[in-house]
Amino acid sequence: MDITVVVPLFNEEESLPELSDWITRVMKENNFTYEVIMIDDGSTDTSWEIIQHISKINTNFKGIKFQRNYGKSAALNEGFKAAKGDVVITMDADMQDSPDEIPGLRDMIIHGGYDVVSGWKKKRYDNKLTKNLPSKLFNAVARKSSKIQLHDFNCGLKAYRNKVVKSIEVFGEMHRYIPVLAKWAGFRKIGEKVVEHRPRKYGVTKFGLNRFVNGFLDLFTISFISKFGKRPMHFFGLYGTLFFIIGLLIILFLIVQKLVLPHFWLTNSPAFYISLTVMIIGMQLFLAGFVGELVTRNASERNVYLIEEKIGV
Structure with missing residues (x-):
């Protein structure tokens, strides 16, 4: 099969018929063999009924329905499986992503040799203050942290x-960082393609301030896990030892000062309490x-590694 299109959605009943017709037209024009997996992330409208109807008309369309809303990452994970x-x-199912981009994205994977190709909505129709500016800040931090040059x-x-x-x-909310997860898994040929960003035709945006904040928290999480997920002592042990040594050196300095100046009281010095605090933090x-x-070391996946190829075993 040439292509699988994974479409996570939440309350997108208005856009689904038009989106499915558009995807079908693109696939037929390019003679692709394909499947479309629509994941209903606990919609409260008639999205699932529409998916059922579409799949009866075109068996290339398949559906997965969650009992409740789990989030986009969960939907993508099930679609990938x-x-x-x-x-x-x-x-996305909101018609802001154009199915006409599918052939170009496929060519970059098949003929361009990329493992991952990320779309870049260079010209956007979102609100500049509430979405564009936070998005630019988020992407700048993500680029610097991950060393992946995506816009x-x-x-x-x-x-x-x-x-x-x-x-x-x-x-979690790791769908923003799938290129980072791919790089972490050993897939380093990550490219970018300028794609069309269309004005929202149906429904309302699901973007909120909490998603922006969660994005940064997840960035810190994935950065830490990618470096120290299998060796946490290398992080905590290093800084713990460093803090303990700093506190110990302060204590030794105060003891020497006490020996030189008999009237010097250790407990009267703020440095004494600072050193104790630093040593406790270090421990x-x-x-x-x-x-x-x-x-x-006791986790079930402690020795799960991605093996690209085997010979004779």
Whole structure:
């Protein structure tokens, strides 16, 4: 199968018929073999009934319905599990992503040699103050942190080799960082394509301030996990030891000062309490790393590694 299109959605009843017709037309014009997996993330409107109707008319359309709203990452993760196409393309269901971009994205994967191609909505129709400016700040921080030179991490229109989506797990709000997850899994050929951003035709935006804040928190999480997920002691132990040594040196300095100046009272010096606090923090960090190592070594996936190829085994 050439292409799997994964479409996560929440309350998009108005756009689904038009979107499905558009995708079908693009696939027929290019003679692609395809499937479209629509994941209903706990919609409260008639989205699921419309998906059922579409799948009866065109069996290339398939559906997954969540009992409640779990979020876009969960929807993508289930879609990736079910995907069978050589190229997996994700797009939003609100008609702001154009299915006409599908052939170009596929070509960059098949003929361009990329593992991941992320869309870049260079010209946007969103509110500049509430969405565009926060998005630019978010993308700048994500670029600097991940060392992946993409302009638009949060663009829903992306393409992947099938092997990529089968090698990663998307959870929480990590759908913004799928290129980072792919890089972490060893897929380093990550490209970008300028895509059309269309004005919203139906429904309302799901963007809110909480998503912006959560995006930064998830960025810190994935940065930490990617570096220290299997060796937490290297982080907590290092800084714990550093804090403890600093506190110990302050204490030793105060003791020497007491020996030189008999009338000097250790407990009257603020440095005494600072040194105790720093040493306690250091011990707590060290113990956190120790506990993290125990958890990691007893985890069921502690020795799960992605193997690209085997010979003779």
